[in-house]
Amino acid sequence: MxxxxxxxxxxxxxxxxxxxxxxxxxxxxxxxxxxxxxxxxxxxxxxxxxxxxxxxxxxxxxxxxxxxxxxxxxxxxxxxxxxxxxxxxxxxxxxxxxxxxxxFLDGVSVKRPTVDHCRELGRALAGFHHAGRDFGMSRANSLSVDAWRPLFEQAGAQADTVAPGLAERTRADLSLLEASWPHDLPSGVIHADLFTDNVFFIGDALSGIIDFYFACTDALAYDLAICLNAWCFEPDGRYHRDMGAAMIAGYQEHRPLEPREVEALPILARGAAMRFMLTRLVDWLNVPPGALVQPKDPLEYDRRLAFHRKSSHATDYGWSE
Amino acid sequence: MxxxxxxxxxxxxxxxxxxxxxxxxxxxxxxxxxxxxxxxxxxxxxxxxxxxxxxxxxxxxxxxxxxxxxxxxxxxxxxxxxxxxxxxxxxxxxxxxxxxxxxFLDGVSVKRPTVDHCRELGRALAGFHHAGRDFGMSRANSLSVDAWRPLFEQAGAQADTVAPGLAERTRADLSLLEASWPHDLPSGVIHADLFTDNVFFIGDALSGIIDFYFACTDALAYDLAICLNAWCFEPDGRYHRDMGAAMIAGYQEHRPLEPREVEALPILARGAAMRFMLTRLVDWLNVPPGALVQPKDPLEYDRRLAFHRKSSHATDYGWSE
The missing domain is CATH 3.30.200.20 (Phosphorylase Kinase; domain 1)
Structure with a gap:
């Protein structure tokens, strides 16, 4: 800041x-x-x-x-x-x-979202995807699966100085993600960075969305996967299934997920965690002297990846029929 | 910031x-x-x-x-x-x-004040002194003449690393200031830090004064001397006599200076420059690692002191009968 x-x-x-x-x-x-x-x-x-x-x-x-x-x-x-x-x-x-x-948009970012905040966010995200449908421009996601291995190579041998074993498990995840990343999901404009600081509430009602500087054209369900990562985890890696369930349910009120999107949700969530782990890792290892900004901890996302490795079905994230 | x-x-x-x-x-x-x-x-x-x-x-x-x-x-x-x-x-x-x-107070700080801004500031400063007359509390100026030599000792031998000869000329100035500092001038609440960032304008009209966290009880004319230093010099040490004249005239519209204040103006201006040179010098030599704030250049005030050494009469600052 x-x-x-x-x-x-x-x-x-x-x-x-x-x-x-x-x-x-x-x-x-x-x-x-x-x-x-x-x-x-x-x-x-x-x-x-x-x-x-x-x-x-x-x-x-x-x-x-x-x-x-x-x-x-x-x-x-x-x-x-x-x-x-x-x-x-x-x-x-x-x-x-x-x-x-x-x-100027009024509203306050919540530091610790509740189940209700997550439901509101899910609704707003579907509203965002709906409003973006007929937007005429497109922009490739420069931080999608193809970008992750080059990002990881930037960290290279230094990765294990951040956490023992980080390089090996990241490399294994990257191979899996590259092999199984879905490319045929419904796509459109996604926000791609909808963390809590980019969502405003007044009282309990969502009052607005800001900061569109990572927006791009990609799978809509990937945006939801980013939000599940950003909103529903504790820093120690514990997942709040009730918050995820509320977010997914809120999203589906406006845009029901297709079966192939539901099936892809675990791999999308794992990829989203990888994307933020990697950009944080590179920033962490490259803090310029005299930096005004404290880099964010990549290990928060390494811990989320541990959850994703154990999760193979959308129900693990709170989805239900 | x-x-x-x-x-x-x-x-x-x-x-x-x-x-x-x-x-x-x-x-x-x-x-x-x-x-x-x-x-x-x-x-x-x-x-x-x-x-x-x-x-x-x-x-x-x-x-x-x-x-x-x-x-x-x-x-x-x-x-x-x-x-x-x-x-x-x-x-x-x-x-x-x-x-x-x-x-919240609307208004914009001017980076490069004009003669008109200086006249407005002079008027507002006299208004401030007037409004403070019946304020019941007092607070000693902890950055007045008695504090300057101890501040200088903090810089000590390092002073000459900032500019050759700085230690010697500062020591000579301090002796002169300590010997001749006036203690019997009309006093009251002064702002003591009325730099351009603490004064707001809307268009050409002064809209407000902020940041009272150096305010204290001291000679009223010393506050004017601080403003002459803060507003009427170029960074290279040149004095804008027309701006000083406008500021003094604006001040006198609301509070005419007494003869002893007019007489003391050069020494007060020299002391004010010394005060800011010294606090800047100490900050300059003590930048903590990872500091968020760029320290201000003490030599700007060293150059102002050079002007003050040559100035012995209030007319040098723009005062006129």
């Missing part, structure tokens, strides 16, 4: 002159997001988030993300709406970085 | 239950302030700043700061208003830290 780029009042005022957002009342850098610089922005027209995209986001992907947000918002999803400038584009430039203004 | 303490939704909700602020809509850590953790807080009652006081603020000083804000707000100054909880106190406890909620 950090602000990587300082924005002066003069630079911001010049930037805002391209928008119909009235005049500037205040802005504050917010300690949120690990990839970009974000500012809370208040103008006479309302409250917004100003994002400056830092180097980890590929500039050529930004139109996909911003158009997707606009599409989902118009489809009725509660998500930030990109604000277009007078040149009719949501993507501008500020302090030498690509920059965008999106509407 | 950093958030030192993470606050969970559960902890915050429990904390807010002691306040009449409706229900929580959102909160975000803001990258502002180097001493404390600050959050933008939105509830059904409005917008606020939540501050958790970290270890550099002495807990026993907090009632002074919070009562002062309340006093100044009631006296009509545009500054944050501390919000009292149901136990009728503005000071609570959150995540093991003293914590307070204050009203």
């Amino acid at each position: 950090a602000v990587y780029t300082e924005v002066s009042d003069e630079a911001l005022t010049a930037f805002l002159a391209e928008y119909d957002l009235g005049s500037l009342l205040s802005y504050k850098g917010i300690a949120e997001g690990v990839e970009n610089s974000n500012f809370f922005l208040h103008t006479t027209a309302g409250s917004y988030i100003l994002t400056l995209y830092e180097k980890r986001v590929r500039e050529e992907d930004l139109p996909f993300f911003l158009n997707l947000m606009g599409h989902l918002f118009r489809a009725g999803l509660s998500c930030p709406q990109p604000v277009k400038n007078r040149r009719d584009t949501a993507l501008g430039s500020l302090c030498g970085r690509p920059a965008a203004i999106i509407s | 950093a958030v030192y303490t993470e606050v969970s939704d559960e902890a915050l909700t429990a904390f807010l239950a002691e306040y009449d602020l409706g229900s929580l809509l959102s909160y975000k850590g803001i990258a502002e302030g180097v001493e404390n953790s600050n959050f933008f807080l939105h509830t059904t009652a409005g917008s606020y700043i939540l501050t958790l006081y970290e270890k550099r603020v002495r807990e026993e000083d907090l009632p002074f700061f919070l009562n002062l804000m309340g006093h100044l707000f009631r006296a009509g100054l545009s500054c944050p208003q501390p919000v009292k909880n149901r136990r009728d106190t503005a000071l609570g406890s959150l995540c093991g830290r003293p914590a307070a909620i204050i009203s």
